[in-house]
Structure formats: C-alpha cells, structure tokens
Amino acid sequence: MKKNLLISILMTVVTTVLFGLIYPLVVTGLAQLIFPDKANGQLVHRNGAVVGSRIIGQPFNGPKYFHSRPSAAGNGYDAGASSGSNLGPTSSKLVQRVKDSVAQLQAENPGRPIPVDLVTTSGSGLDPHISPDSAEFQVPRVARERGLSEAAVRAAVTRHTEGLQFGVLGAPRVNVLELNLDLDSLGTKQAELNQN
Amino acid sequence: MAKKNQSKSLWDAKIVRRALLDSVMKLDPRTMMKNPVMFVVEVGSVVTTILLVKDALGHQAHLGFNLQITLWLWFTVLFANFAEAMAEGRGKAQADSLRRAKSETMAHRILASGKIEQVASTQLRSGDIVTVTAGEFIPADGEVIEGVASVDESAITGESAPVIRESGGDRSAVTGGTRVLSDCIKVKVTSNPGETFLDRMIALVEGAERQKTPNEIALNILLAGLTIIFLLAVVTLQPFAVYSQSPQTVFVLVSLLVCLIPTTIGGLLSAIGIAGMDRLVQHNVLAMSGRAVEAAGDVNTLLLDKTGTITLGNRQASRFVPAPGVPEQELADAAQLSSLADETPEGRSIVVLAKEKYNLRGRELSTHQTEFIPFTAQTRMSGVNLNGFQIRKGSVDAIERYVTENGHPFPPEVRAVVEEVSRAGSTPLVVAERSRGALGVIELKDIVKGGIRERFEHLRAMGIRTVMITGDNPLTAAAIAREAGVDDFLAQATPKDKMDLIRKEQGQGKLVAMTGDGTNDAPALAQADVGVAMNTGTQAAKEAGNMVDLDSNPTKLIEVVEIGKQLLMTRGALTTFSIANDVAKYFAILPAMFAATFPVLNALNIMHLKTPQSAVLSAVIFNALIIIALIPLALRGVRYRPVGAAILLRQNLLIYGVGGVIVPFLGIKAIDMLITSVGLA
C-alpha cells in the first residue's frame, strides 16, 4: 500500500513530464515545421490585415453577401465561445426561430423550398459552410445586390464548392467566407474595370 | 416407501389440501424472508392492505380497483407458497410412511460378557452388537458380522423380494427398519440414533433441512439483484412521474413492481429444487446432498464396472481348448478341480460345463489333502493343491508367469487361442499344472446386457464419455467395449488404476461419476465427483458415495444425470420466461399509468387494453396466475433431451424466451377482455 502510494506519486510526476509536456511539445514542433499554415489555423489576410480563418465561419447579414447559417456561438460566430443552440426538437424557441427565418427567406425568394441548413444553427456555431442548395437559394439576391449576372455569381459559388472528400466522405459544401471574399475582390475588379 | 410403479397424481387431493393450509402458514415473514423476491411481494401486499383500510375509512375513489389489486397481490404470495407446499407435500407423505418403519423396536444387545439384554433401538450406539432373529426388525444400520439371513428391505427400497445379507463380502450391510425373514444374524451397529439411513432419508424426502445447492444460491443472487434493480426503477419512477405532472398511486406502483420482479421463478424456485430431489427419490435414488445432484448434471466421464453393469454378472464357461498334446478330458478335469472351491458364477459354470460335456462329477475332496488357493488381485489366479498336483487357473499373464517360473515354455498355440478368444470378446482363462505347464484354455463367454448400447449412445449425446473398467485383458476388454459401445475402457484394472484414472480425468477438469458396491470401491467412490453406491453394497461403499441407489442398478446413473440436468434447466427456463414476461407487462402498465396525462402514450398500448384500471389489473392477475399455471412444469421439470447444448439452448430459448415474450401479451389481453366483460374493471 505504502509502496504503491509512492509509486503512484512518482508515476504521476514522471508520466506527466513525458505525456503532458514532452509529447505535445514534440507534436507542436513537428506541426509547426511541416504544416505551419494548417497548424496556425489557416488565417486569411486581406490588405495586410487578418480577416479570418479559412475554416472558421463568420457572420454575414448584408444583402450583398452570402449569408452563413444562424449561429449560437456568443453573439454569433464567436470563435472564442463555440456552441450549439442546444434547443430540443420540441422547443418552442427553436420552432419560433425557424419560423422567423423561414418568413424572412420566403420574402426574399418566394416559392422556393428553403434548405434546412440555412435556418438551423450548427453544432459549433462556427460552421464555415452552407450547402450548395443554400448558396443557390441566395444567388439571385447576391447577383441583384452586386449588379452581377447570376451566372457570374454561380461561377463563384462553384469555385468555392467542395465536393465529397476522396469522392465519398462528408457532404458537399460551399465555404461562405472564401466565397464572399472572392465576390468582394470580383467587385473590386469590376469597379476597376468600370473606372478604366 | 416409493413403490416403483407408484405414480401419485400431481394433484392428489390429500396433498393439495395439506398444501393449501401450508401456503397460509408460510406467510410468516420470517419464512418469507428467505425468498427475497416473494418477500418484496408480501411487503407490497401489506402496504396496499394498510392503504386500502385507510381508504375504505376515508371513502376514497377507486376502492373496488384497489381492493382487487390488493387481493391479487396476496394471491401472488399464496400461489408461490402453494407451489412450494405442493412440492413438499409428496415428500411429506413419503416421510410419513418411512416414519412408520422407524417405529421403535426392541433390540437384543450382546454385552461384552456375552449376556444378551433387551434395549430400545433408540439406545443403541455405534459399535454395539445386536442379534436379530427371523421375524424381528433390524434395530439400526449395521454390518452383519456373523450368519446369513434373508431380509425384507421393502420398507426402504419398495422391492418386495427378500435379499440375502451375510457376513463378510460385499453383502454385509443392513439397514435399520428392515425385517429379517429367516435365520439369525449378529449385527454390529454403525450409526447413532438420529443419524441412521432412515433418518437421513426422512430428512431428505421431507426437505426439512434442505440446503440450497450452489447453482440455486447463485440464481437467488441474480434474482435478488434484479429485484433491487426493479425496485429502483419503480421507486424513482414516481419523481419522474411528478416531473411529468402525472403522479401515481401506491397501488399502481406496487402493481408495477410486483409485475416486474421475477415472481414467476422466485415463486417456483424452491419448489423446483424440492421436486428435483423428489424425482430422484421416485427413481429410488437417495442423494446425500443437492450439490451431488447438480454435479451429476455436469458429469463428463462415467466409469462403469463391466461386470454386472455392461455385461450380465455371470460369464459362462462355453468351451475347453486344450494345449497341444493335452487331451481335452484332462483339461476339463483340471479345470473342474481348480474351480470346485470357486463360488463365483464363473467358477460354478466351469464345473457345470465339465460335468455336462465330459460327465465329470464334482468330487467331495477331503480337506486335509486339499489346499484351495483363493484368487487375489495381486496373483490374479486361483487353484488347488491336491495330492502333490498344483493346478492353477487365471489370466493369461498370471499363468504365463507361473508356467515360466516353473521352467516350462508357454506354448504359442495356447497364446493364439487366448487371443482368438479375447478378440471374440470372451474371457480366456488359462489352466496350468506346475509340473506339466499350460494345459489349455477355458473360454468364458461374456454376455452384454440387452439395450445397454442404446443407453451409452444416449449418454454420448448428453456429452458424457463412458469408460468401462474391467479386470479383463485389453483384447477381451476391447471386444466387449466394441460390442457394448462404450467410448473407452480400462483393462486389467486394479483399484489403484481406477483411482488413478479418476484423478487423471479430474486433473483435466472433468467431472467423474462412478458406481460401486464393494469395500474396494470406497476410495474411488469418495474421490469421484458423483459416487453412486449400490444399496446391496457394503456400508463402507455407501458412506463413501454421495448417492445410494436402492435398486442397485448401475445404469441408474443415466437417470440421475438427467434429473440433475432437468433441475438446472427448469430453473434456467423459468428465469428466462419470468424476465421475458416483463416486456408485455411494461406495455400493459406504462401506458395505463400515463395515458391520462399524455393520451399520445396510448401508442404503447399495443394490446388495446380497455381502461387503465383493467390494464393494470390484468397484468397483476396474469402475473399471479402464471405461477399456478407453471406449478406442474416446476414439479415435473423441463423435458431433457440428449441433443447437445447448442440445440438444447436454442429450443429452450425459443420456448421460454420468445414464448415468454409472447404468452403474456395473449394472456393479459384475454384477462382484460374477461374482466371488462364481467364488469370488474
């Protein structure tokens, strides 16, 4: 008993050094060496400033932008407080929230079925993606607001659509931040063209 | 007692009457506490009764429903008690008849001085010597030390034909309570009052001090554990119900609890055990402990003596084959001479064959010039020294040694005959004379009992390996083994070989059963996991074994094994049935509990029971009645068929598992239709 208690204490100390410190430091070193971009969160720069992470969603509400999914993380897409809504399926709050979103979206694009991911919050509250259907649903509005042809916007959507990984895994998706940044730069180019 | 052909009906009126009374007596909580499952039901019944009285005084609603629930809860307890009482009933009836045999007798004790004094049988102690003459009862268990008598043992065995009991040898044991029919014997008492065979038998059939068997204890723990789990599930259901704004009455909660806990097996468990022992008694086998009966169900290897078990006891001399140069007549003469003192059936058959074939008459030999050499397990031969001749007969090895030791070659022709005889499954005995060498061979024909082969096939199908034990040489043994269909044999076995074999088998993790009767067998009987002693056997054998077969039928082990297996199977099957029943009870009671608050939960009422009250009541009634319905099964035991464990399990799972899920759905629905149509709920 006494001996085993001593071993317990020593074992905790020795293995904490090995598995709690050396192991993560080794992994960090190797990760920073081999995959520096991935290991640091794939930050996106625009005009010298960091404007986000490629794989962390951002809130977009303006009509010019493709909207992300609703988010329950903090005030929405708070990447320091990831969270889902945790509303149960029979929650009246959930049902009301979806009802409101549906009403808004129907007004914007009447007669079209509303893709489910566009009115539901994600598990992390940081979902960087929407489904291709949800992007398509927003194409007319974004094209109208930006004065672009729907085809041009659709082409941008396609550029940022990821299919199934290795042809089978996951679900097809559109990266909202990248798409919106792309559209912004398109807009800039368009403006430059117009100026010339 | 147990007459062999007696098959008392399961529902003998006298037994039922007595059982009905006993089931009320058994309500004593001190008795009930031994059965945790039924004790919980009794406590539940008491609680509802108290509440019922309170309600009745306060004129509460649902009085009729609550009254019915309370009554049926009490019935549940009573039915379980009734099952136990029924199982005990038969034993009690038998015990009564045994007690009559035990009625006090006077004994004639022989004192050290040689004087004879009259004492009551109850005053006899182990070591006392008594004399018993024709017409008297033997006052206590003991061993015949002088004399021969025919004894009526029907009080114990149910067999009316008298048996011979004589001093020395393997038929010396007598049992107290049996009656001497002729002659006079001196008996050395071997038991103290209260410890006699009869006492043990009475205690056994009565189940008075029934020890729970290991598997029964384990099962009891399982059932107690399940009971606690369901107790938790039901007790905590009330807070959950309160959260859901539909609190329940105590009557409904107790009903749910009683329906869920394994009352079916809990109520029948001890009945199964008692009935199992009782079945053994019906087969005229007395097990000294329930443990032994359970062990019988687990037996892997069965050791059987060839003689008397596999073959008819007596081998018959059928042929004399002389050695080259020896006239057949001379061989026959020598054979007859050597066998004159041999009282074994084989010896007598040699004398008879010599007489029939060569008209040689048995001679009266004056003892002073004749010395008979008895058979011993060490020399393995017997014979006679007569007028300077030394005639020996015995197994081929023994005689070969004898012949060569005396300077004669052992003729290869004789060896050839020996082998031929052995291969045919007969026993060769070689006859030799010291100065002349081998004279020839006597063929003893061994006759395998009819139907024994099928019995062994039966055992094989049960997963039991049979090993034949014989003193024969390997060739003979192999031939008989083949003919009888045993799996293996041990030839030229000495008592030590037998013991070694048992130890070896046990070392491999096997359970060994054997039968035996002689004092020789005692150590092996004690070593074996299941040792069945023949009632005709010696006291030593009977004490070494853990069962006694009153019929002295060595193949009885098959029935013993089956009963052991049945015992476990019945418990397992009813446990499965009991637990499987719960599924239907949930579907009856849960929607009934909560449908008032949440009508959507009626989706779970897949039996479409009429009202919540009728649903609960039907489940409780079903739960009580199923105990009664299964009493015959518990007493008779689940049918055992030797088909291998996998098939057996599949069948039992189908019948008692799947059946256990389905039956209550039908039963509860039927009861619901009945009670709603007569307006009880």
Added chain:
Amino acid sequence: MTGNGWLQIAILFLLVLAVTKPLGLFMARVFNREKTFLDRILRPLERLIYRLTGVDEGREMRWTEYAVSMLLFSVVSMVVLYVIQRVQGYLPWNPQKLAGVPPALAFNTAASFSTNTNWQAYVPETTMSYFTQMAGLAYHNFFSAAAGIALAIAFIRGIARRQAETLGNFWVDMTRASLWVLLPFCLVGSLVLVSQGVVQNFRAYDTVQLVEPQQVPHLNADGTAAVGPDGKPVMDTIAQQTIAQGPVASQEIIKEFGTNGGGFFNANSAHPFENPTPFTNLIEIFCIFAISAGLVYTLGHMTGSLAHGWAVWAAMAFLFLAGVTVTYWSEARGNPLLAGVNQQASATHPGGNMEGKEVRFGVANSALFATATTDTSCGAVNAMHDSFTPLGGLVPLVNIMLGEVIFGGVGSGMYGMLVFVVLSVFIAGLMVGRTPEYLGKKIESYDVKMAMLSLLIFPLIILTLAAISVVSSSFGTSSIANAGPHGLSEILYAFTSAAGNNGSAFAGINANTNWYNIALGFNTLIGRFLVVIPVLAIAGNLARKKYVAPSLGTFPVTTPLFSALLVSVILIVGALTFFPVLSLGPILEHLLMHAGTTF
C-alpha cells in the same frame, strides 16, 4: 437516408473490422511481454520509467493489490489535476491569463478526467489554460485510458489463467499500454490531423477584423434586449472575431483513441479546429472504436478462443449497426415541427434535422459519430445531441445506459461486456442443464454476486440522482434549457453520461452549478471505481479456479446463438431497467412531436 450516407457508414465499419485483428494481436503481444517492432525504442524508455518510479516489473499482483494500485494512482493523479486547475494562473502557457478554476468545477473536472469521463461543465476557451489542457487534461486522456486497458487485460488474464493467484502488475500494464499502444499512434495521428487543419500552436487567441461588421442588440445584464431612451433597441457593433487557438491536435487524437471525449473547445469535435474535414471525422470515429475492437480480439487470443472473441465482436457489431440505423433514420426524417423547410436530402443538400449539425458532415456522419461516441465511453461529439430528434437522441442515451459495451470505452467496454457475458453464460448454462461455465471456468455464486453488484451500481446512481434532480426546482430543474419531456431527457442524460463515464451531454443543461458539479463528479467516480472493483474481484476469482473441460453438454460461447443471447441479455437488462423513465422522456417527446406539441 442516402446511399452515400450508408456507404460512409460501411467504410467506417469495414475499417474497424480490418483493424481488429492486427491491433488485437499487437496488444496481446504487448501485454504478454513478447517482442514487438517498437521494443528497440520503447524498451529503454520503459525501463527508465520503472527505475525512476521504483516499479519492480517482475512482480505479480493479486486482484486486491491490482485494484488498490489503480485506485491510488487515480486518486493521486486526480489530486494533481485539481491542483493544476486551481493554480493555473501562476503556471506557464496561459496567454489568455485565465484565472484558477473554482473548487466545485475543478473537482468535477478532475473526477471526470481521471475516470475517462471528460464531462465538461466548463467552456474550455474561457476556463482552461494551455498548460492545464496539456499537462492536466490531455495527460489524463492518456492515463485514464491506459488504466482502463490495464484493467481489461487483468480481466482477460483472470479468464485465461488457471489456478493462479495473480492478474499481472498494474504499473507494468499501464505503462506498456501508454507507451506501446497509445503514444506511437498518437504521435503519427496528431500530425495527420494537423495536415487536415487541426491546429497545434501556443498562440494567443487571434483577433480578426470581420469582413462585414455586425450590429447586434445590446443585452442588459438580465439577458433582455436593451432599449434606448428613444425607444429603439440599442445596438452593439461587432467588428472583430476572436479565434481561440492552442495545442489541439496532440489532445484531439488521444481524445478519441482513448475514448475520452473531452474537447479542447466547447463545441468539441463539431469545432472546425478540432475536426476540420470529413476525413478527420472518419479518423476520429475510427479511433473511437479501434482499441476497443482490438481488445475483443486480444480477449480471444489470450484465452485461446478466437471464435469466442469474434462472437463477442459480432454481438457488439450488431448493436452498433442497429443503433446507427435508428439514429440515422430518425435524424434523416427531420423535425416535423419545422414548417416550410426542405428537409429532403439530395446531392446538394444535407436534409434531415440539421439543428446542431455541421454542413461538412451532414446527417449520416453526425448520426454515426453520435452512435460511436456513446457505444463507447468516448463522449466526443461532432453534433449537438440535445438537438437530435427524440429517437435520434434516444439511441445515444440507451447506448450509455446499456453500459457502453458496444466495443465500449477502452478497457471499460471490454470488462463491462464481460459482466454481461458472465450473466449470459450463467443463464445459458442453466438452460442446458449444466453448472454454467465460461471458457472452462465455472460461474458460481460469488461471480454472479459481483456481476450483479457492478450492474446494480449503474441504475442506482443514475436513477436516484436524476430522480432527485427532476423534483428539485431550486437546484435540479433550474438548470435545464428545455421544458417538457426534453428537460427530463437532459437531466437523465447528464447523470447517465457521468455514471457511464461518457462525458457527452444534452448540453442545454447548465451543469456548472454546485449541485451538478458535485453530484455528477461523484457519479463519475462511483460509475468507474465501484464498477471496477467487483469486476476485478470476478477476475481474481476466475483466475483461481480450476479449468473445466468442455463437452458436448457445454454450451458453446463461439456461435451466432451465443452472440444473439448476449445481445438479448444486454437489451433486456438495459431496457427493463430504464424503459419507464425513457417512456416519460424521449419516447413521450417523440409521440408529442409528431402530435405537433412544443414546449
């Protein structure tokens, strides 16, 4: 449900099938102390650890000493974790300057991580420093798993050994489990995760300028929207996003591989930094099952009955497939209360109930993850179970209630399953008319007693504590986020998850209160240690027994019939215990949802 969804489930299943034998064989070699290809590197390290800690690696332990050693180690390392949390403000690698963790929460977390539960009553991003995460939490991810593996191995030895007094040496088994089984895989696996985008750094949280700054209503302290003097709502402008960082990958891999489940971030494996791509998702689910599936093969190998190992495996596989089918079906059906929303799956649309789920995973992968994480004692989530449909959420709940024996937690799943095996064998043995025996060992009253004891503890702590909570409005129901039957499910799930050492949650419940921190903390401790002790007692008792030779009359534990019986026993025991409360929780909610009721 889509063909591609089923294909992905099939791929995962086949991967688990494929890893079972090689990993199981490898573990058998490790714990039989036979040669492995890693010995050249690890043997010196192992010896060094023994020298530093004074372990005599040749010494064997009886079950009692084995149990005491395990308990002592757990207590000591738990105390260390408690202290680390309390003083993290003074420790390095704390770029966010997070203060010490309050006592009740620190106790709950320490109890939960040292028992392989990894229940998280806290929001990691704002509570735990990088040092605490690494040296405290990730460390326990390794060692609670290694201890679990050691316990399973001890149990297997109990079955395999004959007339032996000892079960092995706890220190050696645990050390070898961590060095040979966990460490090499995690080193490689964490880098694979990084290559997919799981972060691994010591950066302070990044602050980025939002592409489109947002106007959000200003909330008063009581959570209501603030209204200005002009009667208009006061709006805040949010122009920045804080992105939490940290050494995630090194913890992420062991979180799944050791079936721990404690997320580096609050959203656990739904967070893009923990689980960025469908491929990482596949790796993570695979890791959840790998060791536990392998251990079943180890059981077969070490007891000399491979067929028995596979029969147990088959029973587990059946329950897994049944669970994933129900969850996937229910989630794909969607929520009938959401009117006007397209919940039909297509090649360009996930469909189904997407509340609480990530687009990159879709419904199939979320259902698969939820099933896997509760089949085992993992508890990581890539979607929020609280927002699952009632039946979709019922499956995870029931999986834990069954004792997490469907492959199960590393080690704990194995010995949990063996308790059911003992009971199945007992009932089967009776039904074929023989004293029950298991792989040559008779199952007697002591074994049944201990098995029942370890089974009893589960309903005892789940049902009583949940029952107290649901009727106590001041400290029980005050924490739930959803009313009606769903609230009952939230409380029930919390206590079930803690008792089962799972750690996943119907996360709407606010478990960071004194009552829940302490009650759930004790639940995790009791759920682990009081279950383990009877289990080790069985192992010690089995080891002592003589071997009993099988015969035709012995019920074979290698057949499909046995697998079927095992499945039935697990389902019947679990279902009968919990059906009443489930009927008032998820089942009632399901029926009400389809009747159009909301709460």
